[in-house]
Amino acid sequence: MRGGTSKGLFFRSDVLPSDPAERDALILRALGSPDPYGTQIDGLGGATSSTSKAVIVGPSSRPDCDLDYRFGHVSIQSPLIDYSGNCGNLTSAVGPFAIAEGLVAPLEGVTEVRIWQANIGKRILARVPVRDGLPLETGDFRLDGIPWSGAAIELSFLDPGGSAEAPLLPTGHELDTLEIPGLGRIEATLINAGNPTVLVRAADLGLTGRELPAQIGADQALLERCERIRAHAAVTMGLGDTPDAVSRSRPATPKLAFVAPATDSVDTRGEPIPAERIDLLARILSMGRPHHAFTGTGAVALAVAAAMPGTLVNAMTPWAGQSGVHHCRLGHPSGTLEVGAEVIADANGWQVPRAILRRTARRLMEGVVLVPE
Known part of the structure; x- marks a missing residue:
């Protein structure tokens, strides 16, 4: 399907x-x-x-x-x-x-x-x-x-x-500074909403946020740098014992995404995405490769972070400094995506009652898959 x-x-x-x-x-x-x-x-x-x-x-x-x-x-x-x-x-x-x-x-x-x-x-x-x-x-x-x-x-x-693995903010902070051997310091929002996700600024990777998957995928040094950040962040989030173990046995999560303020861009079809149609630019890696659009759970994590003051994502939005209910419009390589999230603070910290997005689905085939003995 x-x-x-x-x-x-x-x-x-x-x-x-x-x-x-x-x-x-x-x-x-x-x-x-x-x-x-x-x-x-x-x-x-x-x-x-x-x-x-x-x-x-x-x-x-x-x-x-x-x-x-x-x-x-x-x-x-x-x-x-x-x-x-x-x-x-x-x-x-x-x-x-x-x-x-x-x-x-x-x-x-x-x-x-x-x-x-x-x-x-x-x-x-x-x-x-x-x-x-x-x-x-x-x-x-x-x-x-x-x-x-x-x-x-x-x-x-x-x-x-x-x-069960980790709380909403695994370190208890909206913004952390990671020490990556050989790379130095990089600020990140480490969040567990939908899926564990590592959010960094595109600018801190030397990027604009407008890059398309072919460009990202062709830069092996960039992919290796992103994996080192992801693996070290996973250990910081309590999701692995060592970065090497994370890279070896846990390639799917946490996801790593990089974000930038809204600006004019184009999608993979060459169609323009005007800055006024979006609130953020975002790209995400999946299993070590650039996603052709954006992952659904990554969009949930990004929308939650966007509605949480103190995160690097919230600081880039038109509602910076505000929590509550927000519908975040993401510009990604295939176009745009809107996802809503409600984030509120109480005596126990940040709470996220729900996040909402819309998708389509289709059954492509049904039958028997033949597997050799």
């Missing part, structure tokens, strides 16, 4: 082996990993970080949810599936998949699907358009990064701040 600007292989939990090792071996082979040539030519993976993904969906054992959903980011060249985070884009396809598979009873018009995201232990509410008992896929909502319009699916990430 395609969900948002990602694509992945969706499985019902009852068709996979119960043993995790056997399950992961099957999923790896189905997608064509590990492939030292980096093509996934002998599987269904798409050989990019946005298209080498797996989703497992089944009935929930929780009374407040309809489904349990687990996401695996499948390494292309290594025998590794990283379950440390969620995919916000593919989350939009979970509800439609469940309705089509008979796991959730459809309600004509809009069906609310209550999802338990097992990776991060969070609830997500998906509002799925339904017509004649099936998920509606056609519509007039345009999602930059997708050539065709579709029916909008609204995702509400409920209480997305923090997880």
Whole structure:
């Protein structure tokens, strides 16, 4: 299925082996990993970080949810599936998949699907358009990064701040200074909302924020520098023992994004993005490579940080110094993206009741994947 600007292989939990090792071996082979040539030519993976993904969906054992959903980011060249985070884009396809598979009873018009995201232990509410008992896929909502319009699916990430691994602000600070051996000091906002995310200024990397994926991907020194920052930040966030261990076994999270104030830019089609249409410019890396648009959970993290005074992101917004409810318009390589977040302060610190974004999804095929014995 395609969900948002990602694509992945969706499985019902009852068709996979119960043993995790056997399950992961099957999923790896189905997608064509590990492939030292980096093509996934002998599987269904798409050989990019946005298209080498797996989703497992089944009935929930929780009374407040309809489904349990687990996401695996499948390494292309290594025998590794990283379950440390969620995919916000593919989350939009979970509800439609469940309705089509008979796991959730459809309600004509809009069906609310209550999802338990097992990776991060969070609830997500998906509002799925339904017509004649099936998920509606056609519509007039345009999602930059997708050539065709579709029916909008609204995702509400409920209480997305923090997880069992780390609180909303893992260090307790809105802004940290990281000491990176060989690179020196760099300021960062380390946040855990939607997914653990490292946010840095584009200018601190010698960038403008207008760079496109081809330019970023061709700069191996930049990618290596970003990975060193990401890995050291992960240790600071309590997500790994050493930077080397993070780079080796946890490539999916935390994500690293770099941001810049709104300014005129162009997308990968050459279409202009005027500064007045956006609040921020942002680029994000996924599995060590530049994302062709922007990750869904990365957008959640960025929107939460944008609504939190003291972060480097909030300082760049038109509402700098203010918390509350804000709809942040991001300029990314494929166009723009709007995501809303509510951030409030109480006696216990910052609270994030919800974050909301809209995506589209489509079932691309159904059938049997053949996996060698």
